[in-house]
Amino acid sequence: VKPLLLATALRYVLFAAATEETRQVLTGVHLQFDADSIELAASDSHRLAFATIANPYVEDETIPEFSVTIPASKLQQLERILSETTAHTISLAFDESKAWLTIGTTELVMRLLAGEYAQYRQLIPQQQQTTVRFERKQLISLLERLAVLTDKNSVVVADINQSKQSIQLTVETANWGSGVEVIEALVTGQSLRIGLNIKYLLEGLKKLDTAWVELLLDEPTTPIIISPVESLIPTTQVLMPIEIKH
Numbered sequence: 001v002k003p004l005l006l007a008t009a010l011r012y013v014l015f016a017a018a019t020e021e022t023r024q025v026l027t028g029v030h031l032q033f034d035a036d037s038i039e040l041a042a043s044d045s046h047r048l049a050f051a052t053i054a055n056p057y058v059e060d061e062t063i064p065e066f067s068v069t070i071p072a073s074k075l076q077q078l079e080r081i082l083s084e085t086t087a088h089t090i091s092l093a094f095d096e097s098k099a100w101l102t103i104g105t106t107e108l109v110m111r112l113l114a115g116e117y118a119q120y121r122q123l124i125p126q127q128q129q130t131t132v133r134f135e136r137k138q139l140i141s142l143l144e145r146l147a148v149l150t151d152k153n154s155v156v157v158a159d160i161n162q163s164k165q166s167i168q169l170t171v172e173t174a175n176w177g178s179g180v181e182v183i184e185a186l187v188t189g190q191s192l193r194i195g196l197n198i199k200y201l202l203e204g205l206k207k208l209d210t211a212w213v214e215l216l217l218d219e220p221t222t223p224i225i226i227s228p229v230e231s232l233i234p235t236t237q238v239l240m241p242i243e244i245k246h
Contacts, residue, residue, distance in 0.1 A: 003090050007082035009040050010052040012235040017072035018044035025115035047070045051235035068114040091142035116231040128216040142181040149176040155242045156198040162191045194220045195242040204237045
């Protein structure tokens with residue numbers, strides 16, 4: 001595997017892994033291997049992120065499909081190592097309980113998490129009636145201003161307006177009052193109002209690196225898809241909406 005590709009894919013997904021031990025397997029990153037690619041996925045049941053990298057250096061094209069789950073805490077350390085290495089390729093090997101990663105003359109050993117990982121692709125909505133394209137950094141800036149008024153679990157209400165080609169973002173808190181920001185966006189499909197966890201939305205957007213991002217939505221109660229535009233590595237985020245209290 002190319003180390004920079006793996007490091008980038010890890011950055012795209014690690015933030016979504018669970019931190020609570022109630023479901024230990026969700027505290028890891030799930031890696032699905034086949035002869036052509038590696039898919040990485042992480043989810044804490046409120047959000048999901050997955051990315052796919054090509055694997056042109058596989059030595060055996062008849063390799064069977066298999067998957068492992070590695071603790072996210074170990075892969076966070078690995079991401080930093082991969083980002084700094086000058087090696088052109090790294091090697092991965094597995095048995096039933098461990099993973100070995102070889103970088104030059106250095107070998108890292110990581111334990112695997114036991115348990116069956118969720119069928120996360122079933123969480124992805126199969127249809128979307130609204131697509132919203134916006135500048136990623138501009139939306140991050142607006143959300144950060146609104147986040148000053150909130151705690152980490154507060155809801156930001158997004159009013160997506162097709163006729164005005166805009167998104168209005170609103171937060172309301174008992175102690176600090178309310179805040180409103182508006183961003184221009186390319187909206188196709190139906191206007192929509194949806195509530196989202198502002199912390200989760202910000203964290204996901206900051207891990208991407210494209211200038212433009214798309215939101216794909218269906219109904220206020222169905223998950224939204226966050227997809228970077230023209231990303232070098234295919235990656236997708238899925239975020240569960242929050243019921244808006246009227």
